[in-house]
Amino acid sequence: MRLSVLDLVPVRSDQSTGDALAATRSLARVADGCGYHRYWLAEHHNMPAVAATNPPLLIAMVAGATERIRVGSGGVMLPNHAPLVVAEQFALLEAAFPGRIDLGIGRAPGTDPVTSYALRHGAGGVTDDAVAQFPSYVDNVIAMMSPGGVGLQVNGRLHALTATPHATSRPDVWLLGSSDYSAQLAASRGLPYVFAHHFSGNGTAEALSLYRSGFQPSEELAEPRTFLTVNAVVAATQEEADRLAAPQLQAMVALRTGGQLRPQRLIEEAEADPVPDAHLPLVLAMRERWVIGTPETAAAKIRGLAEEFGVDEVMVHPVAGAVAGTPVDASPARETTLQLLATELL
Template sequence: MAAAEREDIRGRAAGQAPVPLSVLDLVTVGSGGSAAASLRTSVALARLAESRGYHRHWVAEHHSMPGVASSSPAVILAHLAAHTDRIRLGSGGVMLPNHAPLAIAEQFGTLEALAPGRIDLGLGRAPGTDGGTAAALRGAARPDRGGDDFPRQLAELTRFLDDDFPDGHPYARVHAVPGPVQGATGRPPLWLLGSSGFSARLAGELGLPFAFAHHFSAANTLPALDLYRDSFRPSEVLDAPYALIGVSALAADDEREARRQAMTGALSMLRLRTGRPGLIPTPQEAAAYAYSEGEREFVEGWLRNVVYGTAEQVRKGLDALVARTGADELMLTSNAHGGDARLRSYELVADAYGLPHGAV
């Protein structure tokens, strides 16, 4: 891998941020809103992130969730690429078991051709949905073989991206296009994503960058990062571990408003975890909801892992998280009902860290 590509993986700290800051976009759909409006917000967010010096903007694959419109990351990323010029764009992630490796290689080869040097391919091994939806996605011809099949799928995808199946392999004459067979000289860097130890160990053994879902698996963050670093073997991609963590963070102009907005995401997660997924509730809905004692306990526990408050409070919380985890990059997801609140949050965080306007 070229030095420039390694630099893009490692990121570039800007302003006063201790590590590069990036964006995780779930393309959330709020009550009274629509997928079309949420996708317009994603374009506005990508433009804001680019102009304020955020390093990358990733989109996460989810299915059959009314409050999320990011079921097709490759399609969304192509749209975002057409509306931005510099920021890195990628999947956080594509759920590999849901797709044939050749299909992913061709989708991301196309993205790389559209936005050369700006595409990341982050891969997860979870379905990004419930079991019934996963079965519908994969169909009878592609039964779920479980997480143990992930390394094989990953190796196959890598072969397609590099167009280097050995002679005699059944796929030796199958080419992912766009790709090397058409003269492509680069391909998207691979990242492994995870919320437990499986992908952490595999990323370390393969010498790949690793992204951990701290925003919904905070109890596993430190063990997974330790496992990744302990397992790491230098590769052509990286000579040392590089760990990114996803963080739920929400800044507002005052502490009360930040709490009001954060409660919408907390109630949405409560409903999801209790089998009642829906659109992201409004702040008024979240305030009026009659929480049981157990539900209140869940919500308060959830909020303990959300960094929210004024811009300065969020900055302090993020700095403490970097100090505690040793993360090399923070990827912020701001789960709130409305697009305006999300955009304002990223603007405030950029201001708190002195990220430049019109960043190059």
């Protein structure tokens, strides 16, 4: 089995953005050393607990701090950006780190409506039509990154357009989604596809079935290619794992119930202000989908999920919290999660 990592660059209540970035570099080096296959960084905006606002910058930082692991976006929210800008960014990343770059593309805004408006309108009038144009935008990004580039019709004349002057390779392009839409689009384009199981948890089997049944082979991919994403906290004992999971569970409850969003709490802060009883069913439902346990039980659950959904790669989103006094430039419990899983599965 291949193991990979998803990182949202969480910001704890005791951290600055710079501290969180330092912790991500450290986590990526652990993943690289343990033999993880890929390390993806998300795109989220205007969130007090998430510093992953710019995947290309983060990818450059992580790829430069590691040796062999593939690094990519999980994902770039394409309607927020001009396709040429994305193509230029990832063509340069591939040129700098050949054979190590993944471009994961999503359709969701990755933020609240106000920030979405600022992203799409503040830089030259991009409108909500970008969502409707998503399939053609995907095609354009892929074509622009290819060595031959594309021909663009402007005022009746054909103009050559390439993302970089002399590309010799192209990043692997993945489509990401939490609905049937991206599954069907990926299948029609012959692209690899990932369903956001770590976030949605519902509809995974149906989306993967749609993708596999409708897959049309392409020059890049002869057969369907996918993997599973899952939130994970792994510790020496079940009790410790449960304790470490509390801050992220509380954050997800707040997100789903319209509660106050804040920097990720420390363990002690979460224990002093537990989830109200009315939200406990939501906590229990999320726990069922997450991997929270000892190395042995966590590995068994991951193997079971891989078998259930027919995948040979699982992307772990390590969500373990931190106790007071933890070095601000590190996330030891997240690193331990990766190390313990690697010991059992790699």
